[in-house]
Amino acid sequence: MADNATRSKSKDAPARKVRNTESPAAQEAAILAAAAEEFTAVGVRRANVDEVAARAGxxxxxxxxxxxNKDALLLAVANDVYEKGMRRLEGAVRGLGAKQALVEAFAIGASMITEDPLLRRIVLTDPEMKGITASMTSLFVDIVTSRVAATLREEGAQMPVDDLLQAVEIHVRLVISFLETPMSDETRSEPEAVREFATKFLAPMIW
Incomplete structure (x- = not known):
């Protein structure tokens, strides 16, 4: 009887996660990926760190x-999301020339925040995430400004360094502002409309 009960319990018990025995860097990548899934699904308050560990193996x-702690994990996930977004943005604007690169960067930045559920939570919709990542959001603005300005310089921008940085920061903050307060006319948020807006009003700021 005891053996049957033991077998029954073993049969009903959930299978153990396969232990992740890869390098520390690979383990960290697995943790960040698992945490991103958890934060996206349930937000900060309900996120379960034990579940993240199990999912990462x-x-x-x-x-x-x-x-x-959970805050440190969220900040690491946010940094990872931002970095991946920057690599996507930088790759997309190569070879376009300064003004067109600015237009494309503005449009892609808007679409990333709209389309990526975790990035949208971090930047726009989850008050707890925004509270924890507020300092990182400010740092994110600075980092994005610096990297976009450097990319525009590579694409041919000739304006003074300080002027270029200030112009790009305006663009970065506009992206966030546009998304935090959606326009009443939804068609103006569509990719082509965003590009038209950036071409008409923002690209002339870059030379």
Whole structure:
């Protein structure tokens, strides 16, 4: 009877996650991917760090050695999301020339925040995430401004450094503002309308 009960319990118990025995860098990437899924699905308050560890195939102690609390994990995920977004943006504008690169960067930045559910939570819709990542959002604005300005310089922008940085920062903040307060005319938020707006009003700021 005891053996049958033991077998029954074993049969009904959920299968153990396969332990992730890869390099520390690969484990960290798995943790960030698992955390991104968890934060996207349930937000900060309900996110379960144990579930993240299980999904990544690492122990609680391994996760906590790298990320001592949930806030630290969220900040790392946000940084990872931002970095991936920047690489996408930079790759998309290569070879377009400064003005067209600015237009495309503006449109892609808007679409990324709209389309990526986690990025949208971080930047726009989740008050708890915004509270935790507020300092990172400011840093994000600075980093994006610096990198977009550098990309525009590579694409031929000739204006003074400070002027270029200020112009790009305006564009970055406009993207966030546009998305935080959606326009009443939804057609103006469509990609081509966004590009037309950037071409008409923003591209002339770059020379």
């Amino acid at each position: 690492v122990s609680r102690s391994t996760l906590y050695r790298r990320f001592p």
